[in-house]
Amino acid sequence: MGSNSIDSESSAELLQAEADIIRHSVGYLTSIALQCAVKLRIPDAIHRCGGSASMAELLAALAVPIPPAKQPYLWRLMKVLAMQGVFVAKGGDGDVYQLNTMSRLLLDDERGIWPGVLLATTPQFMGSAMRIGEWFTSEEDVEVTAFIMANGQNPHDTGGVDAEFNSIFNKTMAADSRFVADLVVRQCAEVFKGIGSLVDVAGGTGTMARAIAKAFPHVKCSVLDLAHVIQEISPEADNNNNVEFIAGDMMEFIPPADVILLKYVLHNWTDEDSVKILKRCREAVISHAGNGKVIIIDAVVGTPSPGLDLLQTQLLMDMEMMSLFMAKERYEHEWSKIIKEAGFTNYKIQPILGLRSVIELYI
Incomplete structure (x- = not known):
């Protein structure tokens, strides 16, 4: 035996x-x-x-x-x-x-995060999960994700042709931003001290930027996102004159500011693309003040010495990123690698947002 x-x-x-x-x-x-x-x-x-x-x-x-x-x-x-x-x-x-x-x-109120439950259980997401085993043995390029195998296109393109999926996706992003924005301004006030301007990269409809501008009136906030996202925002819907919306591609150019904010952005991208984005962020800070910083809000797997439930959630999120975008949730050594490759000299991780941390990058 x-x-x-x-x-x-x-x-x-x-x-x-x-x-x-x-x-x-x-x-x-x-x-x-x-x-x-x-x-x-x-x-x-x-x-x-x-x-x-x-x-x-x-x-x-x-x-x-x-x-x-x-x-x-x-x-x-x-x-x-x-x-x-x-x-x-x-x-x-x-x-x-x-x-x-x-x-x-x-x-179903202003702090509700229920849309995320519906997004995670859509046929598109569930179908993607069902193809992960097949993805591992497939001869297709690694970039052909489980989501693409199940749905024929990536999540962003799927949203362009499926109105119901696009609606729940946008509701999830907005609900998540509302929830985290409240915690950020409550838990991270010191992060915004001494700064005069901030650009929220891929900031969508501006939920986070509005919350920061309201809590810290001295900070001039801008939101950068793709043109089709910005075009959906009604100027009349935004009564906060301290928030500006800019249409553009973060891979090409990021407007200069004291602080560049990346909230839940880099976990959607490969290491190579993340380095490109971070280099653009660094250029934006240097061209504006030279001594500003980049703030990342994202998961650092295994931080802060989480209990089993937190770690399991981070690892499941990592598997989801793999199936959706061939991206990932990163451990600290993985963050350190792309941060240094992008040219930053130092960083600080504050594990104060549960599953996610606030990472400050310094020029």
Whole structure:
């Protein structure tokens, strides 16, 4: 018998291993359960009940009606969601459900990040995940990602031909920016001290720039993005005169400023392209003041000495970036490599945004 025989394992170890394999094999149902909670607006229904609801109260409060014949089965979904920590189950039979921090982030309000749940479970994203195994064995070029194999084009091009996908993609980006903008201005005030101007590269509709300009009125903020993004922004919708929108390609030119901000940009790009972007950022800072800096908001895998949940999330995000763009979430040594190749002399990492860190690059 070979040395890898499982005969020496105890029954308890074997049974636990079997349970773990089954749990991981059907783990996609956790994602679908979360999707159901969002589509049925369960958090909002519980919120309308004052933050706590019995099954009967929950069913009565749902804005998305469930046919009577299917209502008795909702408790099975709620038990899965409560087990995963999305809700708190109370009562003798666990038939009263309460909101917690996680489910409050799924409310349909200005801080809700629920669109990301729908994006991650779109047929395009799920189909991409299903092609990863095939991608590893395919003779296609490495740049033909699992997403392209599943959908025939990259995510950005898919958004151009699929209105529903484009809508949820844009909602996800906006919701994410709102959520992080609030935390950035709260947690990172010192980062913006002593600066007069900032360019948010690939800043979309300007959610982050508006938040910075509002919190730090002394900072003149600009947003750089592609022309088709900027054209969608109505001047009347922006009453903040301290934010300017500029159409352009970051690969070609970045407007000069004291600070260049890259929020969730570089994890969408290869190391080679990231170095090109960082060199453009460095040129922009040098041409403006010479002693400014670049601020990156992105994941540093394994930082800040995260618990297992944080690290697992970062690694899953990394796998998603691989399947979507052949990009990645980076460890510190990977960040250090591209930062130095781009010509920066030093950097500082502040692990103060949960999954993501604030990285300051110095000329």
